[in-house]
Amino acid sequence: MAILTATGITKTFGRTEVLKGISFSLEEGQALAIIGSSGSGKTTLLRCLNFLETPGQGVISVRDEVLFDAADPATQREREVRKKRLHFGLVFQAFHLFPQYTALQNITLAKDLLAREQPGYKARRKAIQAENEAQARELLAQMGLAGRADHYPHQLSGGQQQRVAIARALALQPDVLCFDEPTSALDPELTGEVLRVIRGLAEQKTTMVIVTHEMAFARDVADQVIFMDNGVIVEQGDARQVINHPAQERTRQFLSRYAQS
Numbered sequence: 001m002a003i004l005t006a007t008g009i010t011k012t013f014g015r016t017e018v019l020k021g022i023s024f025s026l027e028e029g030q031a032l033a034i035i036g037s038s039g040s041g042k043t044t045l046l047r048c049l050n051f052l053e054t055p056g057q058g059v060i061s062v063r064d065e066v067l068f069d070a071a072d073p074a075t076q077r078e079r080e081v082r083k084k085r086l087h088f089g090l091v092f093q094a095f096h097l098f099p100q101y102t103a104l105q106n107i108t109l110a111k112d113l114l115a116r117e118q119p120g121y122k123a124r125r126k127a128i129q130a131e132n133e134a135q136a137r138e139l140l141a142q143m144g145l146a147g148r149a150d151h152y153p154h155q156l157s158g159g160q161q162q163r164v165a166i167a168r169a170l171a172l173q174p175d176v177l178c179f180d181e182p183t184s185a186l187d188p189e190l191t192g193e194v195l196r197v198i199r200g201l202a203e204q205k206t207t208m209v210i211v212t213h214e215m216a217f218a219r220d221v222a223d224q225v226i227f228m229d230n231g232v233i234v235e236q237g238d239a240r241q242v243i244n245h246p247a248q249e250r251t252r253q254f255l256s257r258y259a260q261s
Contacts (some may be wrong), residue, residue, distance in 0.1 A: 001063075003028040003207055004049075004176050009058035011044050018044045019055070020231040026176070026224070029205035033218035033239060036228035037254060042211045045228070046180050049209065050088045051081045062087045062175050089169030089177045093184050095161040097153040103164045104149040107136035107171050114172075132171075139167035143197060159190035163197055177201070179210040215258055219243040227251045 002025040011019040019041050026032050034042045047053040049060060051068065054076065060068040067084045069075045097106050111132045115121055121128065140149055143163040153161055162182060169177055179198065183191040195217050201208065202221045212218055218225055222239040227246070235248045246252045 001028060002026065003063055004209075005059075005061045006045075006049065007059045007061075009045065009048055009060070010056040011041075011048055011053060012056050018231050019048070022058070022228075022231075022233060024226060024233065024236060026207065026209065028207055030223040031202045031206075031208040031210060031221060032224045032226065033222035034209065034211045034226045034228060035213070035215065035218055035254075040228040041231040042228055043180055046090070046178055046209065046211055049176075050090050050178060051085050052090075086172055087175045089172060089174035091162070091165050091169050091177070091179045091182050093181045095153070095158070095165045095185070097161055097164060097168075099153050102150050102152055103140060103145065103156065103167075104133065104136050106153075106164055107139060107168045108132045110168070111135075111171055136167070136171060139170055140164075142200075143167050144193075157190060158186045159193045162186065162190075162194050166194075166197060166201075175207065177206055177208045179208065179212070181211055181213060183212075183214060213258075215243060215255065227254065229254065 004026040006025075007023045009019055009022040010017070022041075022045055024032070034045065036042050044053060048055045055068065055070055057070045059066060059070070066075060067087065098109070101109065108129070112129060115128045115132070137146070137149060140146055143166060145160060145163055145167075148156060148160060156164065182198065183194050186194060195214065198208070198210065199221050210218070210222065219239050224236065225239040225242040226236040227234050227242065229250055235242055235246060235251045242251065243255065246255060
């Protein structure tokens with residue numbers, strides 16, 4: 001069963017058409033890697049999936065529920081879009097941790113804020129906060145950061161900060177976890193520790209969409225690969241097949257250039 005379906009997604013900035021009718025589906029428990037040159041539309045697609053950008057046309061569905069339909073204004077009300085973002089967890093290129101909060105607080109913040117909107121919060125406030133803290137500590141342990149709960153971002157390495165950001169995204173238990181070039185802001189020696197965490201999530205059958213420039217990682221970890229160029233999907237299919245034996249000349253050219261860089 002497809003957990004995520006995108007159909008005919010377009011996006012234009014001014015006169016520049018960045019996405020030109022993107023369609024794909026993702027099964028539950030699969031990892032999808034999106035590759036392509038800078039400017040091909042990868043990040044814009046990810047931002048559309050997370051409703052940080054509004055597509056010009058198209059439909060986005062999760063578990064057969066239509067979350068966005070460009071032809072239906074009712075699906076675009078800001079209050080509804082805010083709720084629908086909870087279906088997706090997003091890990092950015094930059095870590096975007098709050099510097100005034102500890103690692104633990106960065107992870108619990110969103111859940112604490114959401115809990116305040118629920119009936120009966122005041123009566124259960126301490127219990128809810130304890131539950132959120134316990135979950136956050138479990139996630140930190142999963143990230144290999146059990147001893148860093150009380151550290152502030154400036155006390156953490158870049159790789160550690162990105163792992164906290166992954167834990168923060170997981171805390172809301174999204175249907176789909178999205179990564180936007182999660183290692184591009186890291187030094188080479190820190191890249192491996194973040195990739196190992198994502199590899200572990202893939203082994204746990206976490207549903208993921210990963211925009212990445214790490215070709216070997218995409219080949220070995222993703223179930224599917226999409227190669228984008230100039231706002232269109234040029235080729236998509238089994239990760240090893242696409243990267244090892246691309247069918248399209250544009251894909252072959254891209255992978256060849258990347259191998260030589």
